[in-house]
Amino acid sequence: QKEVEQNSGPLSVPEGAIASLNCTYSDRGSQSFFWYRQYSGKSPELIMSIYSNGDKEDGRFTAQLNKASQYVSLLIRDSQPSDSATYLCAGVSGGSNYKLTFGKGTLLTVNP
Amino acid sequence: DGGITQSPKYLFRKEGQNVTLSCEQNLNHDAMYWYRQDPGQGLRLIYYSQIVNDFQKGDIAEGYSVSREKKESFPLTVTSAQKNPTAFYLCASSIVLEGGEQYFGPGTRLTVT
Secondary structure: OOOEEEOOOOEEEEOOOOEEEEEEEOOOOOOOEEEEEEOOOOOOEEEEEEOOOEEEEEOOEEEEEEOOOOEEEEEEOOOOHHHOEEEEEEEEOOOOOOOEEEOOOEEEEEEO | OOOEEEEOOEEEEOOOOOEEEEEEEOOOOOEEEEEEEEOOOEEEEEEEEEEOOEEEEOOOOOOEEEOOOEOOEOOEEEOOOOOOOOEEEEEEEEOOOOOOOOEEOOOEEEEEO
């Protein structure tokens, strides 16, 4: 069973701090990874995609991928209360370029 | 505006009734998906479709059925055979050949009593 696991949380950080969200995956064939943000009662929103080893930055968000360690992370700099949500990590299953496996999510709370 | 629409937002049914959830997209995406989300469970794949008139079972297809008669539409029927149908149902779509990025509709919250 191919799995994506996220640190269980919940994670609480003060406003302005860096929030670090982590994810590991079991399928060595997975090539692409995605971070979704889901506010309570709403559907997931894609915020970052990463396809190669290293860092990818987009505004206050940085995604990191380490294929050797099978590890993906999302850093949120200068965290804001509006970042409070559940963050879902997902990976494309090996052998497919479209079928995603999702982690269970990490609940982040940013305290003013 | 391009996007994915799901209707209705909330749906209430009595046990033993079949119910169909609507999903429409105007993104010109080839692939469409149905997921189910339960508290603390994450997203689980029910069915997916790469092209019109073709679809495959996901991880939890029992008690569900789908059709894909048009590229834009991928309705999901929750049958009376589904033992625990109360959940948040999410439809998504993606351009099959590019990176696997999936975009979600707003979801339908189904309650069966």
